[in-house]
Amino acid sequence: MAFTVFSASVMHETHTFSITPTTLASFEACEYLKGDEIPKAMRGTRAEWGAVFDLADEFKWKMVHPLAAVAQPSGKVTADAFEHMLGIIVGALTAALPVDGVLLPLHGAMVADGHDDAEGEILKRVRALVGPKVPIAVSLDLHANATEEMASLADIVTTYRTTPHTDMYEAAERAGRLLQRAMKGEIRPTVSLANRPVISGLDRGRTISGYGPMVEMLAFVKAAEAEEPGVLDIGVNAGYAWSDVPFTGPSVLVTGDGRRPAYKALAERLAEHIWTTRARNTIGLLPMEETIAIARERAPAGAGPLLIGDYTDNPGGGGHGDGTNLIRALIEAGIEDVVVGTIADPESAAIGLRAGVGATVSIDLGGKIDPRFGGTPIRLTGKVVAVSDGIYLRKGKYATGTTGTMGPSFLLDLGSIRIIVATYRTQIDDREQFRIYGVEPEKANILACKAMNHFRADFEPMARKLIYVDSGGICSLDYAKFPWTRLRRPIWPLDLP
Numbered sequence: 001m002a003f004t005v006f007s008a009s010v011m012h013e014t015h016t017f018s019i020t021p022t023t024l025a026s027f028e029a030c031e032y033l034k035g036d037e038i039p040k041a042m043r044g045t046r047a048e049w050g051a052v053f054d055l056a057d058e059f060k061w062k063m064v065h066p067l068a069a070v071a072q073p074s075g076k077v078t079a080d081a082f083e084h085m086l087g088i089i090v091g092a093l094t095a096a097l098p099v100d101g102v103l104l105p106l107h108g109a110m111v112a113d114g115h116d117d118a119e120g121e122i123l124k125r126v127r128a129l130v131g132p133k134v135p136i137a138v139s140l141d142l143h144a145n146a147t148e149e150m151a152s153l154a155d156i157v158t159t160y161r162t163t164p165h166t167d168m169y170e171a172a173e174r175a176g177r178l179l180q181r182a183m184k185g186e187i188r189p190t191v192s193l194a195n196r197p198v199i200s201g202l203d204r205g206r207t208i209s210g211y212g213p214m215v216e217m218l219a220f221v222k223a224a225e226a227e228e229p230g231v232l233d234i235g236v237n238a239g240y241a242w243s244d245v246p247f248t249g250p251s252v253l254v255t256g257d258g259r260r261p262a263y264k265a266l267a268e269r270l271a272e273h274i275w276t277t278r279a280r281n282t283i284g285l286l287p288m289e290e291t292i293a294i295a296r297e298r299a300p301a302g303a304g305p306l307l308i309g310d311y312t313d314n315p316g317g318g319g320h321g322d323g324t325n326l327i328r329a330l331i332e333a334g335i336e337d338v339v340v341g342t343i344a345d346p347e348s349a350a351i352g353l354r355a356g357v358g359a360t361v362s363i364d365l366g367g368k369i370d371p372r373f374g375g376t377p378i379r380l381t382g383k384v385v386a387v388s389d390g391i392y393l394r395k396g397k398y399a400t401g402t403t404g405t406m407g408p409s410f411l412l413d414l415g416s417i418r419i420i421v422a423t424y425r426t427q428i429d430d431r432e433q434f435r436i437y438g439v440e441p442e443k444a445n446i447l448a449c450k451a452m453n454h455f456r457a458d459f460e461p462m463a464r465k466l467i468y469v470d471s472g473g474i475c476s477l478d479y480a481k482f483p484w485t486r487l488r489r490p491i492w493p494l495d496l497p
């Protein structure tokens with residue numbers, strides 16, 4: 001018998017301290033696919049939707065898929081945008097009823113105006129339509145701030161197990177396979193949640209070095225899944241720090257067959273590792289002077305570039321992506337052969353594009369969104385050496401096969417420094433982002449990237465060294481700097497030792 005499966009996704013990681021509202025245009029600029037556009041763009045990719053369509057083929061599901069929307073991390077999703085997208089989902093689901101199951105790839109750290117727990121709200125409306133018996137499966141980003149509401153409204157929750165996130169496909173696949181078993185009546189899954197009072201934990205979920213709190217946690221998870229009767233999947237979330245909502249922080253979600261107190265006990269036992277490892281991190285941020293000192297070090301030929309992650313201004317974490325402090329310091333220090341990816345500045349991008357390849361332009365670059373964080377605009381004169389629509393196909397291990405866009409953009413050549421000046425805020429996550437401007441990233445002396453974790457999948461293997469700088473952006477790890485009002489207290493590291 002062929003099941004009808006309803007699937008939709010709205011994904012956003014919301015930096016509630018960002019002054020940049022997330023509108024419908026923010027989703028349209030990033031990824032906003034409706035109906036048949038979704039399989040066209042997503043079949044064959046290693047993103048969640050790639051798994052959804054592969055499972056649909058395997059199990060002969062009749063699919064209803066009205067919307068796949070993603071926006072770059074930024075401020076709260078506006079009520080208009082949220083209600084508009086929910087309207088599409090609710091409308092399509094109402095028209096499709098009855099359905100046998102629901103599969104929702106979500107992020108888990110979205111905040112909308114009026115809804116601290118935006119994913120909980122999506123689940124509430126979907127549950128109200130399908131009733132209590134139709135299984136709902138959710139896959140989450142590892143940086144979800146999971147809630148009791150999500151746990152009680154969903155029957156199955158899976159989470160990525162890698163940072164950089166190279167297993168989006170696998171997380172959705174696990175959710176979909178459990179959904180199939182639930183639709184067949186083989187299992188009756190429930191979700192149990194446990195958390196600890198920590199703003200962000202488990203080394204932010206990093207797994208790439210092969211050691212650290214998250215790697216240890218996943219070993220416990222593997223053992224528990226093998227040994228604990230009835231356990232179907234365990235999701236571990238590192239949490240997303242820059243969100244002023246009561247439930248911000250790491251959590252463990254145990255999906256088990258039936259309703260048993262043992263699942264909650266297991267979640268609590270695993271969550272203890274969140275607490276005991278709260279102060280352990282595999283990376284740290286360097287002050288600017290130390291960063292520049294390392295940038296001055298001479299490298300042997302063929303050693304690969306020095307990777308500088310401009311951590312606190314990373315659009316992928318909610319940063320403005322137009323901070324200038326790092327560029328300013330590199331120019332002042334006279335560092336040679338640097339490529340900066342990217343500075344989001346639509347005004348400057350338009351000036352360069354209007355002038356065209358070969359022209360010399362003077363621009364006041366960056367620092368426009370909120371110059372209190374990351375630096376004021378910087379006056380630069382240089383040559384336009386390449387222009388692009390900013391669209392790139394990811395070939396590295398992060399979201400392989402999917403398309404990203406930096407928007408209309410150009411490469412500004414200052415002589416010793418080249419800068420990608422882009423229309424949209426975009427993190428660096430794939431070498432193709434440099435190649436579309438004719439830059440060979442492997443050959444640069446230094447790549448200065450608005451990035452935190454995901455770029456490590458494609459860039460670290462060819463780099464001579466990776467360092468992170470604190471350039472004063474809004475993704476600061478000094479949490480005491482933020483004006484918290486909604487966060488639950490007491491919490492580590494603000495109140496608890």
Ligand SMILES: [Zn+2]
Pocket residue numbers: 141142143165
């Ligand atoms: Zn994440």
